[in-house]
Amino acid sequence: MDTLQLWGLESFYTTIVVLFVFLWIISIIWVAKDISARTNSVLLQIIAIVLVTFFTPIVWIPLYHIIKPIWYKKDKMPWREACITNATVCGKCRMLNAKEHKCCINCGTKLMIKCKECNKEYPHNYRYCPKCGWPNIELN
Ligand SMILES: [Zn+2]
Numbered sequence: 001m002d003t004l005q006l007w008g009l010e011s012f013y014t015t016i017v018v019l020f021v022f023l024w025i026i027s028i029i030w031v032a033k034d035i036s037a038r039t040n041s042v043l044l045q046i047i048a049i050v051l052v053t054f055f056t057p058i059v060w061i062p063l064y065h066i067i068k069p070i071w072y073k074k075d076k077m078p079w080r081e082a083c084i085t086n087a088t089v090c091g092k093c094r095m096l097n098a099k100e101h102k103c104c105i106n107c108g109t110k111l112m113i114k115c116k117e118c119n120k121e122y123p124h125n126y127r128y129c130p131k132c133g134w135p136n137i138e139l140n
């Protein structure tokens, strides 16, 4: 009877460990996919994957959500592309959108902001209003 109870407890722990390892692997794959979409820097990609592997998803996922906006702000590539192709980059998912789009075609985030001075709508990544030159307070 004792051995049976002990076995039951052991298999319970085994299930938890297996579930945890499964979640761990899933989050490593998720971070690898997410970071490769976010930056072209191989070093940053390696750092993100190594960190999620060592810190476990419980610690790393919340931390990752805090620091990832800093990473994609540093990566200027899509913004450069946007200038050449006359497009707008979504600040959230970095999808390239046509300049007249009001919302992102991939994630629905608002792409236009309204000038505080003259009420003209313009793409969120402009630093100044193209009509009156009022600074975009979200970027400046
Ligand atoms: Zn988007």
Ligand SMILES: [Zn+2]
Binding pocket: 115, 116, 117, 118, 119, 120, 129, 130, 131, 132, 133, 134
């Ligand atoms: Zn204006």
